[in-house]
Amino acid sequence: MVPKKKYASRSSRVKSVDLHPTEPWIVSGLFTGEVEIHNFQSGTVIKHLEITDLPIRAVKFIARKQWIICGCDDGHIRVYNYNTTEIVAKFEAHIDYIRSIAVHPTLPFVLSCSDDLSIKLWNWEKNWEEERCFEGHNHYVMMVAFNPKDPNTFASVSLDTTIKIWGINNTKAYFTLGEKENEGGHKRGINSVAYYHGGDKPYLISAGDDNCAKIWDYQTKTCVHTLEDHGDNVSCAVFHPCLPLIITVSEDGYIRLFNSTTYKLENPISYSRNRLWCIGVNPNSYGAAFGFDDSTVFLKLGSEVPSASMDHTGKIIFSNKTELYTANVRSGLADAEDGENMNLSVKEFTSLESYPKNIKHSPNGRFCAVSGDNDFTIYMAIKGRNKAYGNGSHFGWGNGKGQYASLSGSKITIFDNFEPKLDFRTFFHASALYGGTLIGVQSKTFLCFFDWQYGSLIRRIDIFPENVIWSDDGELVTIVGESSFYILKYNKPLIDSILESGNQVPENYEDAFQVLYADIPDKVKSGQWVDNCFVYTSAENRLCYCIGGKTEIISHMEKRLYLLGYLPRYNRVFLLDKSNNIISYTLHIALINYQKAIIEEDFETAQSLFTEIPNNLYTKLAHFLEKLGYLGKAMEITMDMDHKFDLAIELKDLENSIAILGDEDSVLKWRQIADLAISSWKFDIAEDAYWKSNDSSGLLMLYTSTGDAKGLQKLAQYAVKNGTYNIAFMCTFLLGRIHECLDLLLDSNNFTLAAFFARTYAPSRVVDIVAQWKSFIATKNMKASDTIADPTQYPNLFPGFEVSLNAEKQYRANDPDIDDLLSSVEYAEKAYELLTVDFIEKFSKFVENNPDVSVSPGEESNIKTESQSVQDVDEPIDEPIYEPIDEPIDEPIDEPIDEPIEESLTQPDEQTEESLVDIDEQVEQIPSPEPNDAEDEELPTADVLFQ
Numbered sequence: 001m002v003p004k005k006k007y008a009s010r011s012s013r014v015k016s017v018d019l020h021p022t023e024p025w026i027v028s029g030l031f032t033g034e035v036e037i038h039n040f041q042s043g044t045v046i047k048h049l050e051i052t053d054l055p056i057r058a059v060k061f062i063a064r065k066q067w068i069i070c071g072c073d074d075g076h077i078r079v080y081n082y083n084t085t086e087i088v089a090k091f092e093a094h095i096d097y098i099r100s101i102a103v104h105p106t107l108p109f110v111l112s113c114s115d116d117l118s119i120k121l122w123n124w125e126k127n128w129e130e131e132r133c134f135e136g137h138n139h140y141v142m143m144v145a146f147n148p149k150d151p152n153t154f155a156s157v158s159l160d161t162t163i164k165i166w167g168i169n170n171t172k173a174y175f176t177l178g179e180k181e182n183e184g185g186h187k188r189g190i191n192s193v194a195y196y197h198g199g200d201k202p203y204l205i206s207a208g209d210d211n212c213a214k215i216w217d218y219q220t221k222t223c224v225h226t227l228e229d230h231g232d233n234v235s236c237a238v239f240h241p242c243l244p245l246i247i248t249v250s251e252d253g254y255i256r257l258f259n260s261t262t263y264k265l266e267n268p269i270s271y272s273r274n275r276l277w278c279i280g281v282n283p284n285s286y287g288a289a290f291g292f293d294d295s296t297v298f299l300k301l302g303s304e305v306p307s308a309s310m311d312h313t314g315k316i317i318f319s320n321k322t323e324l325y326t327a328n329v330r331s332g333l334a335d336a337e338d339g340e341n342m343n344l345s346v347k348e349f350t351s352l353e354s355y356p357k358n359i360k361h362s363p364n365g366r367f368c369a370v371s372g373d374n375d376f377t378i379y380m381a382i383k384g385r386n387k388a389y390g391n392g393s394h395f396g397w398g399n400g401k402g403q404y405a406s407l408s409g410s411k412i413t414i415f416d417n418f419e420p421k422l423d424f425r426t427f428f429h430a431s432a433l434y435g436g437t438l439i440g441v442q443s444k445t446f447l448c449f450f451d452w453q454y455g456s457l458i459r460r461i462d463i464f465p466e467n468v469i470w471s472d473d474g475e476l477v478t479i480v481g482e483s484s485f486y487i488l489k490y491n492k493p494l495i496d497s498i499l500e501s502g503n504q505v506p507e508n509y510e511d512a513f514q515v516l517y518a519d520i521p522d523k524v525k526s527g528q529w530v531d532n533c534f535v536y537t538s539a540e541n542r543l544c545y546c547i548g549g550k551t552e553i554i555s556h557m558e559k560r561l562y563l564l565g566y567l568p569r570y571n572r573v574f575l576l577d578k579s580n581n582i583i584s585y586t587l588h589i590a591l592i593n594y595q596k597a598i599i600e601e602d603f604e605t606a607q608s609l610f611t612e613i614p615n616n617l618y619t620k621l622a623h624f625l626e627k628l629g630y631l632g633k634a635m636e637i638t639m640d641m642d643h644k645f646d647l648a649i650e651l652k653d654l655e656n657s658i659a660i661l662g663d664e665d666s667v668l669k670w671r672q673i674a675d676l677a678i679s680s681w682k683f684d685i686a687e688d689a690y691w692k693s694n695d696s697s698g699l700l701m702l703y704t705s706t707g708d709a710k711g712l713q714k715l716a717q718y719a720v721k722n723g724t725y726n727i728a729f730m731c732t733f734l735l736g737r738i739h740e741c742l743d744l745l746l747d748s749n750n751f752t753l754a755a756f757f758a759r760t761y762a763p764s765r766v767v768d769i770v771a772q773w774k775s776f777i778a779t780k781n782m783k784a785s786d787t788i789a790d791p792t793q794y795p796n797l798f799p800g801f802e803v804s805l806n807a808e809k810q811y812r813a814n815d816p817d818i819d820d821l822l823s824s825v826e827y828a829e830k831a832y833e834l835l836t837v838d839f840i841e842k843f844s845k846f847v848e849n850n851p852d853v854s855v856s857p858g859e860e861s862n863i864k865t866e867s868q869s870v871q872d873v874d875e876p877i878d879e880p881i882y883e884p885i886d887e888p889i890d891e892p893i894d895e896p897i898d899e900p901i902e903e904s905l906t907q908p909d910e911q912t913e914e915s916l917v918d919i920d921e922q923v924e925q926i927p928s929p930e931p932n933d934a935e936d937e938e939l940p941t942a943d944v945l946f947q
Helices: 492-500 589-599 603-610 615-627 631-637 641-650 654-661 667-679 683-692 696-706 709-722 725-734 738-747 751-761 763-778 782-786 801-813 824-835 839-849 902-906 910-925
Strands: 004-010 014-019 025-030 034-039 044-050 056-062 067-072 076-081 087-092 098-103 109-114 118-123 129-135 141-147 150-158 163-167 170-177 190-195 203-208 213-217 222-227 234-239 245-250 254-259 265-270 276-280 287-292 295-300 308-310 315-320 323-328 347-351 358-361 367-371 375-380 386-391 394-397 404-408 411-416 419-425 432-434 439-442 447-450 457-461 467-470 476-480 485-490 513-520 524-530 533-538 542-547 550-556 562-567 572-576 582-586
Touching: 004 034, 014 287, 014 295, 025 295, 034 056, 034 067, 034 295, 067 098, 067 109, 076 098, 109 141, 118 141, 129 170, 150 190, 213 245, 245 276, 308 562, 315 358, 315 572, 358 394, 367 394, 386 404, 386 411, 404 432, 411 439, 467 524, 476 524, 476 533, 524 562, 533 562, 533 589, 542 589, 550 615, 589 603, 589 615, 615 631, 615 641, 631 641, 641 654, 641 667, 654 667, 667 683, 667 696, 683 696, 696 709, 696 725, 709 725, 725 738, 738 751, 738 763, 751 763, 763 782, 763 801
Parallel strands: 014 056, 014 276, 056 098, 098 141, 141 190, 190 234, 234 276, 308 358, 394 432
Antiparallel strands: 004 295, 014 025, 025 034, 025 056, 034 044, 056 067, 067 076, 076 087, 098 109, 109 118, 118 129, 141 150, 150 163, 163 170, 190 203, 203 213, 203 234, 213 222, 234 245, 245 254, 254 265, 276 287, 287 295, 308 315, 315 323, 323 347, 358 367, 367 375, 375 386, 394 404, 404 411, 411 419, 432 439, 439 447, 447 457, 467 476, 476 485, 485 513, 524 533, 533 542, 542 550, 562 572, 572 582
């Protein structure tokens, strides 16, 4: 077992560490009186608390309360909420240094021990009341630990060289270990104690200043074994709860891993980080946290992938620590449900001396290879007898009878019929070996494939793989990368023909492989080929399959599962979690074969297979066909009406879209139909769809484009009822109903807009609107109201106002009859003429050319103008507007005018510029006007008028 360092964080001396049971967190208590919470996955310190100036020698998570609890050298226990960092409790627990804290797994109890020779039990549900005090040690009490198999008992160790076993309901110790010299106890003070988590051994382990760790049987009260490999005080020792390991740390700077069954030293580790003080483990992690003199370190000690294998008949062999068990998934198929644990009868298979790293059935299922760290054993899958044994760090099966290969260092040994055939050394340092049609050997930067007959290099691929998975026929191979995977086709007939002719394959033969699908973006955790379909589990906890380079999701999983195998007869795929629970999901082989035929464009075969596919998979199949571009077939078979509608829209099938939608009241879908009808020139369908989708903007666009006055009138009435006043205003304005536009503005209290609109289009109503404006403003600010100018009081501020009134009178009196609105095309053709008519200018010129004609504002006139207006619609819009118009008024979008009119407005000639200068000079000489009815009233400024 080779540990991998996953995280390290520099700090002052770390005296205590603990792992969170569910989150990837480490809590560290520092000699400087600080507490840090680390996330070892993201590699960051997520919380930092400054507790005190004295060392913190004990810190623990209380996850069910979202707390951390720490014991300090000032004798106080402090409790904090680790989410908010707010203090929950603080109290004096001891009169000397607090050395250790233990949290009861179910009850609201906390144990603490101290240099004051006492152990105390605290109850947080009783406001941290002291339940009991345990005394009996003659020196500093260094650590306490609850028994995981019997939480009502606990152990304590002291520098008096003894281990005492207590009950939480009794203040006297049940018994003492190591008290007598003949019991094999420690010769110097003991620093730590920890229980074995398994149910098969009543063991605990202690670590002392005599440079050794001792394993004790607390039932027989004897020392079982002594570990004497350290060169200095052993600070801490624990049994790992998930792995068959004993971990010890020492002031000599070494981490040592021992096999918990054989007590054999597995691996000594040194990171040159000075002394080690503490270890943190929990039952849900395959790693461990360590406290150094200058840092907190997290190591991954084993693989979370369970050791298990399934053959083609459904027989499973799996491990639980050093025990192998067997089960058959077919026994639980009767009541199997997708995503649920299967009820299987489990039998013992055999026992191992060491922890298995990998279990793999042979291709024919008759044998099973169990690999350890440096050796492997081949068992007969049915009887469980040993068939062969060998040395090697990695093992891989071949396709021949009794064919397999092992890797030891850089030496590869090939076996045929369980007998050594040949061996050779690689030209690089090999780190892994993969079995299959070819032998895959991995280095740090590339992957090499060798043939089984001569050990010749077939192909080198520059990739660092995490796994290599071959199909059963040996023609397809998946190379799993760090964040993606590749599917290659092996030219098996070509290579076989070269080998059968007695020749060797040219080294690094490029024609040996063809890349079918490269860099498929998904992180594969486990996988297996089912015919030409690659089924796998992803890092995002999805069960997927890849066929033809297209990835399909079978199911989203609630937890991390690993693929075991597939039984085509039962259309089920089987998976395993790290607790050895078997879970299954449905995967129809007919569906896979149909998709394969579609990809190969074998539509005749696909059609014949379609009848074998259950109806509940039609929608899933339709999505697959849609990805490949077969939209018509997808629309035909999908059972999801929303999907069917979307496909009809994408196919621009207007008739089917309407039929599929039926009477459904979906605004979005009817709007899609309206847009599709517009693009198909079906304006009657578009109008109906816009009304059903309540799309006022679309109706405005449609009616203005087609010149439909009655439609605009209907839309205006609808818009008023529904509060879309900008649409109502635009419709009324386009109908030429200026006074009703003003009524809309007034009813919505938009007096400012109404006044300026009237000044432009209906001067006869300016005086009345200004009066209403002033009254409205006066209710809020009288001074502001007085600054609004009335044209009747300040005629000098409204030059030409009298002429505007007369021009309006003539315009209204000489309206020609027009049958309907102009369509968008006609409007574009006449836009220039319509936009450049200036009735005031025409009226002024007429008066100038006819001085004998007198026209007053209140009189009718028979003067003819060249203007044309739009005929009013017969039915007026009488609905009042109750709310102000908050949205801007949408102008209809017209086609561009060929001859722009802005040029004459923005580029005046020289004569016009001289006239403007003269006007400015004359304005400066005009004296300030006086109001008609108040000589002392202050005139409004232009800034106020146009606010």
